[in-house]
Amino acid sequence: MRSSIFEVMAEPNRRRILDLLRERERSVGELVKETRLSQPGISKHLRVLREAGLVEVRQKGQKRVYHLRAEPLVEIDNWLEPYRRFWSENLDALEKHLNGKDKHSTDAALPEKKG
Numbered sequence: 793m794r795s796s797i798f799e800v801m802a803e804p805n806r807r808r809i810l811d812l813l814r815e816r817e818r819s820v821g822e823l824v825k826e827t828r829l830s831q832p833g834i835s836k837h838l839r840v841l842r843e844a845g846l847v848e849v850r851q852k853g854q855k856r857v858y859h860l861r862a863e864p865l866v867e868i869d870n871w872l873e874p875y876r877r878f879w880s881e882n883l884d885a886l887e888k889h890l891n892g893k894d895k896h897s898t899d900a901a902l903p904e905k906k907g
Contacts, residue, residue: 797867800844805829806837810860813847817859 801807805827812818812826823834838858841847845864849856 795840795844797844797846797864798871800840800846801868803837803840805833806841809834809837809841810846813858813860817857819852819855819857821855823858 801810808827809823812823818826820831820834820838823829823838824831827834829837838847838849842849842858846861847858848861849858851857
């Protein structure tokens with residue numbers, strides 16, 4: 793049974809591997825060095841990521857090199873969209889509120905004009 797993209801991404805080491813692959817393609821050895829996980833551990837995570845379609849592997853000489861496939865992340869992006877709108881609206885409201893407070897506090901700090 794194939795895991796959902798959310799289940800795959802829930803594991804912090806897999807997210808770290810994807811972050812490294814976002815920078816550039818890497819061999820298993822490089823990923824072991826960067827993450828300080830064991831080679832079997834990295835291979836297990838790469839298998840899960842490959843089954844989810846998030847990484848692809850190719851042979852480069854004697855090494856197997858992995859690279860990121862971002863297309864499956866569209867599912868997460870689509871799920872996050874309403875939350876981005878939520879935060880945008882709330883941050884806009886906060887900005888308006890703070891701008892209003894700044895105006896009132898600036899006015900209050902000004903000395904009264906006499907005569």
